[in-house]
Amino acid sequence: MTGVETEIKFSVDDLEALARRLEGAGFHLDTPRTFERNVLYDTPDRTLRARTEIVRIRFYGGKWTLTHKRVPDDGPGEDRHKHRVETETGIDDGAALAEVFRSIGLVPAFRYEKWRSEWSDSAGHCVVDETPIGNFAELEGEPEWIDRIASALGVPSSRYMTLSYGRLFEQWKEEHKSLAEHLTFDEIGAEPAKR
Numbered sequence: 001m002t003g004v005e006t007e008i009k010f011s012v013d014d015l016e017a018l019a020r021r022l023e024g025a026g027f028h029l030d031t032p033r034t035f036e037r038n039v040l041y042d043t044p045d046r047t048l049r050a051r052t053e054i055v056r057i058r059f060y061g062g063k064w065t066l067t068h069k070r071v072p073d074d075g076p077g078e079d080r081h082k083h084r085v086e087t088e089t090g091i092d093d094g095a096a097l098a099e100v101f102r103s104i105g106l107v108p109a110f111r112y113e114k115w116r117s118e119w120s121d122s123a124g125h126c127v128v129d130e131t132p133i134g135n136f137a138e139l140e141g142e143p144e145w146i147d148r149i150a151s152a153l154g155v156p157s158s159r160y161m162t163l164s165y166g167r168l169f170e171q172w173k174e175e176h177k178s179l180a181e182h183l184t185f186d187e188i189g190a191e192p193a194k195r
Helices: 015-024 094-103 143-152 165-176
Strands: 002-011 028-042 054-060 063-070 082-091 107-120 125-131 134-140
Touching (some): 002 143, 015 125, 063 094, 094 107, 107 165, 134 143
Antiparallel strands (some): 002 082, 002 134, 028 054, 028 107, 054 063, 063 082, 107 125, 125 134
């Protein structure tokens, strides 16, 4: 499946309060809190990253998914919202695909994990991610819908983020003087807040 994904992130201080606001805005919980593990692959010299592209193998909810994201051919990659062409497909065996990637010269460049909950309404969806460096939510849908729902949730546009988890991790590492290489609970030494 291929399409242009439009989204924003924002930090979340109170997960329970956000859940109540989502319910009040007409959202329903599609996927309760589920662990997610991701590995980004690239060439050793990070050619894909230099082109603002990612290739990711994700394991989530017992399923493997392969995703490629890139900046749209026309239009901005970022304005107030983040825009990416996303091509995604389910796969049977993530470990086998990882071996294929290694065989053709791709290397695991970045690992990240989180606990994710998925919510939706009739026009878009919100994912709530508990990561080793904090809690974040993403609104994905049409730009007008994102702005309307963000406002309904009490999130001003000044709190919008368009950074990837890799970029947020780089900022966190710099701020905390961390030598961690991956955004994993073991490497950061953090556990998500119990809900």
